[in-house]
Amino acid sequence: MRTEIPTSSTTKAWAENLLLTSAIPTVGILITPSDPFFIDAPFPWVLLPLLLLALRYGTNHGTVSLLLLATAYEIGLYIGYWEPTKHSLSSLAIGMLLIIFICGEFHEIYERRMHALQIKYSRQNARMNEFVPLYQLLKSSHAQLERKLGGRFMSLRKSLQELQSRILTFSLAKGPPLEGIAMPILDFFCFHTSTRSAALYSINIKGQLMHPAMACFGNPRPVWPTNHLLREVLRTRQVVSIQPDHYDTVDGTLSIVPLIDVDDKIWAVIVINEMSLFDFNHQTLTLLAVLGGRIGDLIRRRNSIFSLSECSIQTLDTAIRRADYELREFKLPSAIIAITVPPHNQDDACGKLLGGGRGSDEVWCIKRYDGCQILIRLLHFTDEQALASFLSRNGILDSLSASSTLVSSVTWCLTPEQCPESLLAEITATLKIPSTPIQPSVEVDKAKSRAEVD
Known part of the structure; x- marks a missing residue:
């Protein structure tokens, strides 16, 4: 959009012309009624409005002001309102007109420079208006690309x-x-x-x-x-x-x-x-x-009363309630997989299971009364299809069918129809685990540490 430098309106310019032109004879009548135009004064004050108008508005305004002053002077002499002066305003008109032309030329030079600056400013402003949205778009695209390509040092x-x-x-x-x-x-x-x-x-x-x-x-x-x-x-x-x-x-x-x-x-x-x-x-x-x-x-x-080192049903309950809230409010699915590991060969089995997870998953390792390890994994942002892909990718289903390394596997997908309390009760009943805080297994902790190092 083109922005122009504001200029004075024509009406304001001619009003100022009349005001300055009438100021000289008005002041002259009050000070020296015999010479209201200060023609015989030591300094010809009648030139002041001509100079100002010619410099500010150009030759036309200065010439019109001179004609008005000369006309007023001659009418005053004709009706006898003031006596003839030593020098008449008409005799000085040629010199005044020359001064008006010179001042008008300075005004034209100034106007040409201002017009050139206005054109340059308009072009620069138009280029800036085109550049700013492109710059913002490029900056935003770069930020989005950085996030997609993992340019940040931490996910x-x-x-x-x-x-x-x-x-x-x-x-x-x-x-x-x-x-x-x-x-x-x-x-x-x-x-x-x-x-x-x-x-x-x-x-x-x-x-x-x-x-x-x-x-x-x-x-x-x-x-x-x-x-x-x-x-x-x-x-x-x-x-x-x-x-x-x-x-x-x-x-x-x-x-x-x-x-x-x-x-x-x-x-x-x-x-x-x-x-x-x-x-x-x-x-x-x-x-x-x-x-x-x-x-x-x-x-x-x-800030809870439970020890932060505990692997408890209370934390599982909190995680399930949070996943249920995210499902209902934001349509973010979640799934749970529970795997029972027998007492023998728990290090290798738990290490494999713990090593195949994602950063957003939450894992609970609970030792049951019969010595079996219960591995419960809550997979956030995971629906039924993604859960099946996770099990296949980590070879859990193959391990279940090929050997007795893993005893059993149970999965749940959170749905809006099932409340978190009933889901937790179903999990504890299916896995035969108590609903009280249980200390984590040392063997599973070792396997988890080894999986994270690998």
Whole structure:
């Protein structure tokens, strides 16, 4: 779009012409009624409006002003309003006209330069308007390509594993629930969602926002309890964002992500103030909601009364409830496979099973009363077809049919019709395991460590 340098309108120019032209005789009548045009004065003040008008608006305005002054002078002499002066204005008209032409030429030179600058500015502005969207598109495409090709030094699954390790191994002192882990959580969010400015605020047991922020990334704006998005998050307990055209109406808050566990307790909120426009979409908001729930469960587990080293049914129950919530809210499927390993040759069997997993999987190794190892794996983002592919890829079905290394294998696919409590009861009944915390097996831990090294 072409942008022109603003110029004075024609009406304003002629109004200024009349005002300056009439100013000289008006002031002259008040000061020297006998010589209102200052023709016989030491300095010919009658030249002042001619010079100003010729320099500002060109030769035409200066010439018209001279004609008006000469006409007024002659009419005043004709009606006898003032006496004839030593020099008449008509005798000075040729010199005044020459001065007007010279000043008008300077005005034309200035106008030509301004016109050339205006054309250059318009061209540069048009090129800039074409370049800016192309640059933003190239930048966004590069960021998307970097994510697809694994250009980042750490994947989402590996980062989630590392964050889980940091949250669960950081010693919990007598202080806020997020003491020592707020900044790693915020860094994790900002890194994987292209967030440029955000802050993490703790929520107390009364459901109130606590100030100041426990962690900040970039230069976030402060958020207060009166924020409409914050009120909506505390009411709906879900991720809330605004439309891009309403950005300036909510104190600069773009989105708020609650860190909420499966018990519907909000531990903290992440207030996002600035995010890449390319990443501000439904998929990213869904990812924020999923990560907010996962981290909320980790915070709950860290602050629970159970030992963090326990491999318990309680953690399995939490994971199943989280997977069920993600299935119902975001249509993300999950599956469970449980394999019974006999007491003999457990190292090789468990090592093979543990080594074929993915970073997002969760594994529980439980030693049953008869000495058998029960390996339970929860595969997130896995439907029936993906589960079959997983079993075939890892050779589990072949091992079951070819030898007695594995005793049995049972699979479940989460469905909206089955509640998490009934699924957990079915799993414990089928596998004949108790519903109380059980210490993990030393042999399985060794096999798992060996599989991770391999």
